[in-house]
Amino acid sequence: MVKETQNLIKGLPHKTIERLSQYRRALLICLEKGKEYIFSHEIAEIQHITSVQVRRDLMLIGYSGTLRKGYNIKELINLIGNIIDSPGGINVAIIGMGNLGRAVSKYLTHKRQKLTIVAGFDINSKKIGNEILGIPCYAPDEMKQIVEEKKIGIAIITVPATKIPETTKRLINAGIRGVLNFTPTPVVVPDNIFLEEYDMITSLEKVAFFVKQAMIEEEENRM
């Protein structure tokens, strides 16, 4: 990758990366529908944000469309791909092939060309040595060896919360580079491992709280 692009990428805010991923998803749908060009206000409308925000994000990655036509969709998809994707792709492992692990595997398989789920890890002897949804499942003790052999860069954690400390230890020891934690227990990793936590229960409870507030208000207004 050219040094200029590398320098650009280094300084990108996390929120911009998230939005770029969302823009690409929207752009792929537009491309499928046969659209060739798109204006910032159209992307903004799809994403429910302002067109200023869209233009600012795209300026950060050094892209400006033509005033008359807008952005070239294909060009923009490729550019976002250069920013987000690794040229050779990254292999992913699921730790804990239970209900959540299987659902996540099923959902993510073939979603992104550059991200491939190549292994699952589980303590259940019925799962070890077998394929689950086409993904070979291994014992946690084999993690270091398999991570090296299959060049796995990212782990998605879906084990029970109580198993977080031992799982984290194994992943660090195996040399994993990035972690997506789907459990409600926070994971502690050294700075050289990128960590993203997605706690579904908290998100659901947040929605539940606001629904409750709205229901109380409605009730009060009725009285």
Ligand code: ATP
């Ligand atoms: P199932 O009924 O198939 O076990 P589940 O979703 O009800 O699924 P959980 O108790 O939530 O099961 O556990 C999730 C998965 O994590 C299970 O498949 C379990 O065997 C596995 N697991 C538990 N401890 C570990 C561990 N230390 N390392 C890897 N996987 C683990």
